[in-house]
Amino acid sequence: MAGMELRRAGGMSADTLFRRITGTGVLILFVVLTGLVVAFVGYSNPLWTIQSPIDFLTSSTWSTGTIDESGQIVDALYGASGALFGTVATSLIAVLFAAPIGILAAIFLVEFAPPRLAAPLTFIVELIAAIPSVVFGLWAAGDLSNRLRDTIEWWIASSFGRFLPFLSEDPESPAADSVFRAGFLLAIMILPMVVAVSREFIRSVPISLREGYIGMGATKWEVIRDVILPTARIGLIGGVLLALGRAIGETIAVTMVIGNAEGVPSSLFQPGQTVASKIASNIGEASGEIAIGAMAALGLSLFLLTTVISLVVRVLVRRFAVTGGRA
Amino acid sequence: MATEKRKTENSATGAKDELAQAAARPAAQAAQRASASESDSGRLTLDNVSARYGAFRAVKDVTLAVRPKSVTALIGPSGCGKSTLIRTINRMHETLPGATVSGSISLDGVDLYSSDVDPVRARRVVGMVFQKPNPFPTMSISENVSSGLRLTGGTSKSEIAGIVEDSLRRAALWDEVKDKLNQPGTSLSGGQQQRLCIARTIAVKPRVVLMDEPCSALDPVATLKIEELIRDLAAEYTIVIVTHNMQQASRVSDETAFFSMDDDRAGYLVETGPTAEMFTNPKQALTEGYIQGRFG
Ligand SMILES: Nc1ncnc2c1ncn2[C@@H]1O[C@H](COP(=O)(O)OP(=O)(O)O)[C@@H](O)[C@H]1O
Ligand SMILES: [Mg+2]
Numbered sequence: 001m002a003g004m005e006l007r008r009a010g011g012m013s014a015d016t017l018f019r020r021i022t023g024t025g026v027l028i029l030f031v032v033l034t035g036l037v038v039a040f041v042g043y044s045n046p047l048w049t050i051q052s053p054i055d056f057l058t059s060s061t062w063s064t065g066t067i068d069e070s071g072q073i074v075d076a077l078y079g080a081s082g083a084l085f086g087t088v089a090t091s092l093i094a095v096l097f098a099a100p101i102g103i104l105a106a107i108f109l110v111e112f113a114p115p116r117l118a119a120p121l122t123f124i125v126e127l128i129a130a131i132p133s134v135v136f137g138l139w140a141a142g143d144l145s146n147r148l149r150d151t152i153e154w155w156i157a158s159s160f161g162r163f164l165p166f167l168s169e170d171p172e173s174p175a176a177d178s179v180f181r182a183g184f185l186l187a188i189m190i191l192p193m194v195v196a197v198s199r200e201f202i203r204s205v206p207i208s209l210r211e212g213y214i215g216m217g218a219t220k221w222e223v224i225r226d227v228i229l230p231t232a233r234i235g236l237i238g239g240v241l242l243a244l245g246r247a248i249g250e251t252i253a254v255t256m257v258i259g260n261a262e263g264v265p266s267s268l269f270q271p272g273q274t275v276a277s278k279i280a281s282n283i284g285e286a287s288g289e290i291a292i293g294a295m296a297a298l299g300l301s302l303f304l305l306t307t308v309i310s311l312v313v314r315v316l317v318r319r320f321a322v323t324g325g326r327a
Numbered sequence: 328m329a330t331e332k333r334k335t336e337n338s339a340t341g342a343k344d345e346l347a348q349a350a351a352r353p354a355a356q357a358a359q360r361a362s363a364s365e366s367d368s369g370r371l372t373l374d375n376v377s378a379r380y381g382a383f384r385a386v387k388d389v390t391l392a393v394r395p396k397s398v399t400a401l402i403g404p405s406g407c408g409k410s411t412l413i414r415t416i417n418r419m420h421e422t423l424p425g426a427t428v429s430g431s432i433s434l435d436g437v438d439l440y441s442s443d444v445d446p447v448r449a450r451r452v453v454g455m456v457f458q459k460p461n462p463f464p465t466m467s468i469s470e471n472v473s474s475g476l477r478l479t480g481g482t483s484k485s486e487i488a489g490i491v492e493d494s495l496r497r498a499a500l501w502d503e504v505k506d507k508l509n510q511p512g513t514s515l516s517g518g519q520q521q522r523l524c525i526a527r528t529i530a531v532k533p534r535v536v537l538m539d540e541p542c543s544a545l546d547p548v549a550t551l552k553i554e555e556l557i558r559d560l561a562a563e564y565t566i567v568i569v570t571h572n573m574q575q576a577s578r579v580s581d582e583t584a585f586f587s588m589d590d591d592r593a594g595y596l597v598e599t600g601p602t603a604e605m606f607t608n609p610k611q612a613l614t615e616g617y618i619q620g621r622f623g
Contacts, residue, residue, distance in 0.1 A: 114424075212461040214422060216475040216527065217451035226474070230465035 040300045047078060047293030056080055056297055060263045062278075064291055078294035080301060082263045086179055086274040087305070090254060091247035093183025093268070094190055099240045101187075102194025107224060109195070110202045122199070129192035137253035140185045145257050148181045149174050153269055156180075161267075169269040177259030179272040185257055186250055190243035197242060201235025202228055234317055241313045245306050251276040275302045367435055368395035369534035369565035371416065375430035378411045378420055385411040387593040388430070391584055393535075398557060398566045400576040400602065403586030404617065408594025409569040410458075412586075413537050416567065417453040418446040434534065451479060453535040454528035459544050460520035462512030462527075468495075469508040471523055475531035490530055498526035499556050518549025525556060529564065536560065538568040542575065554579050573621045577606050585614045 047056070050073075059079020068074050105125075109118050153169065161168035169175070205228045213227045229236070259271020260281045273281070279298050286295050371393035378386040386408040393399045401409045414420040415428045418439060432439045439449050454475075462471050472491045476482045482490070491508070495501040500522040504515070512523050521541055528536055538557070542550040557566060557579045570576050576583055583606070584599040598611045609615045 206461075208457060208459055208461040209463060211419065211422075212457060212463065212524070213474070215417060215419060215450055215455040215457070216478060217447050217531070218478055219447050222478060227463055227465075231463075233465070 037303070040296050040303070043296030044293045044300055046289035047297055050076060050290060051078065053297075056294075057084065057301075062262050062294075073288070073290065076290060078290075078297070080275065080278070080298055082261075082265075083273050083275045083278040083298065084301065085264045086182075086258065086272040086278075087248055087276065087302070089179050089268060089272070090183040090186055090258070090274055091244055093180060094186035094247040095240060095244050097184065097187035098191045098194050098243060102191050102240075102243075103198045103236055105191075105195045106198035106202050107228075109199055111220065111224060111228070125192045125195050125199075129196060133189060133250060133253040134256075136185060136189050137256035140181065140253065140257040144185065145177065145181045148184055149178070152184070153178065153180055157269055161269075166267050167269070168267050175259065175270050177257055177261075177271040178269045179258060179265055180268040182254045182258040182272075182274070182277075183268075185253055186247040189250065189253065190247050193243045193246060194239055197239030198232070198236050201232040201239065204235070205231045237316055238313050241309055241316075245309050248274075248305055248309070249276055249302065251280050255280045275305075367534055370395040370435050371535060371565060371567070372433045373412075373416075373430070374432070376412065376415055376432060377429045378408070378415050379427045379429075380411075380423070381425040384591070384593045386415070387589065387595045389586075389594075389596045391596060391599060393565060393567060394582060395565050396561060396563065397581040398561045398568060398579050399582040399584060400580035401567065401569045401584050401586060402571070402573065402576050402617075403594070403597075404588065405571065406592070406594075407586045407588045409586055410539050412594070413455075413539050413567060413569050416535065416537055417450045417455050419450070419455065421446070451475065451531050452533050453537060454531065454533035456521070456524050456528055456536065456538040456541045458540045460517055460524055462515070462520050462523050464511060464513045466512060467509045468504050468512050468515070468523060471512040472527045472530050474527055479531065494526040494530040495523075497529060497560070498522045499552065499559075500526055516549070518545050518552060521545060521549070521553060522556065525553070525560075529560065533564065535565045535567065538566065540569050540571060543571070550575070573606075573618060577602055585609070585611075585617065587613055587617075 056078055058081055059077055060081045061077045061079045062082070063075065063077050065073045065076030109121055109125075113121060153174070154171070156167055157169035157174075158171065209227050209231060210223050213223045218226065254274050255277040258273055258277055260273050260277060261271040262273070265272040275298050279295055279302075283295055286292050371391075373389055373391040373393070376386060376389045376391075377384055389412060401413065403409055411420060416432055416439070418428075420426050420428055428440065434449075434452065438444070439453070462468075463474065466474060469488075469491045470477075472494050473487045476487055476490060492501060492505075495504060500519060503519060504523075507514070512520065515523060521544075525536075525541075541557075542553050545553065554575060557568065560566060561581070568576075568579065570579075580602045582599060583602045585597045585605065586594050587597045588594050597613050598605070598609065600610070605614065606618060609618060
């Protein structure tokens, strides 16, 4: 019979099935996200009966208050500015070190390392990326933190501490823990991610562009500067922001080295806390609707921060994609 | 003058209309060619050139004299080493890991492979246009054209603007892009992108322009435009073009070099001669077979 091979097969087509499976996946994600936000807003509600979100964001006092004769909690104030400061400071310190070093390492891996060296190095990067953060935390708490204090922290404090109070440190008795050391530890932890993402984007710059510029009489360095970095720029920024997101959310390792001190520290070389480390170290004692509400508010602020970063990534990618990579 | 002499040869043998047309050029261009000084005229001499990828020899013992300020077409079956050979001329071949070149290639008497020649500088004198248009996506149209000048340095902003316009005019692109010089080069059509690549190549005033199948990614209309442009540019530059399109070779080139492959897949030069002769009356049976088959 003619046209037999053209007849539609019975049942659901593979395309339809695939669309439904993937569609279900997206739906689940959406439900999870909505559920999470709704739950956290709900948890945090009791807190707003005793204070405003402004107090939460601006005050550096974190006090569970006292119970008066009538059994009411009085004088409670949950101000998260110290933790917010710590989160922003540690993650910026992390990115400040990890971004340039990671991108340079990626350039080396793709452009300069002979294949025989690049393969094992890439493997090592992946290996470091897979180390659980608690291991980094232990390393820092055990040994690394002191080494950082005696080397890079000491160097920065003695070079800039005199004019920049936020970089000052008492050379006789440096603090046992510091925001800076937590940030530097984060830098080490996010470095593999920066390298891995940057490497992919640097590799994806077409050979035709590299050769085009070499053909114009460009040196290897000029190719990197004028063609590879600008072309891969969006991906590099995206990778750094992704790593920034990880640094912001990192909890256990930071909790182990930052000192978990209340308030905004006077110097980066003083102990402090981050939003994530504050949740981790306070959640055990939090009891009662209001204290739990304060924890939820911390969680929400963390969520908000990472959402803003994701949005920035999206806007960047879209804006650059439309203009073919031009600002 | 050698070039003048060859031109008469060409008209004498140019039996086909197409070929005769290709050979006939405006008198002004001929005059310009005649007045060019011999020392930087763009005379290329390939002597016993072999090119390898690791142990594999892709090009074997090619000896070829390329006439200055003319178009030389390299033709031959796929894989016979045309791209490899053309990439030895601007020292691009050696940028691939394991790739080596032996023999000598000289430009106006200077051995491009001698130890005191900087390959980076050699590439500014021997420009290259690639198979796939490759404007730099993060640079605007005018930045694409000025990219070579900015690499070399020493050209003022106002000079650069003049050279950008001049190069775009020569590449027959100015009228189409003059109102959008600041837009990305990648916003142009394929044919325009290729002319942009030609503009950026000639902006640094090279002596030789290499083109590796510059039209293979383009439609017929865009192809014709580029071919016209190649004819115009031959007044000032020595052009070596790889093409798999016999009609194109016959339309644009003055000389044709035919390559083939040995049993060991090493490409070699079968014969070379004025294009008109190569297409009407080749000396080698191999050439004749290839040309007839491809014209079919
Ligand atoms: N990067 C490379 N590495 C190894 N071999 C190559 C490479 N590029 C081309 N070749 C080989 O060299 C020979 C010539 O290739 P090519 O110069 O591209 O031929 P054509 O341009 O005439 O089609 C072919 O056998 C091809 O497989
Ligand atoms: Mg080729």
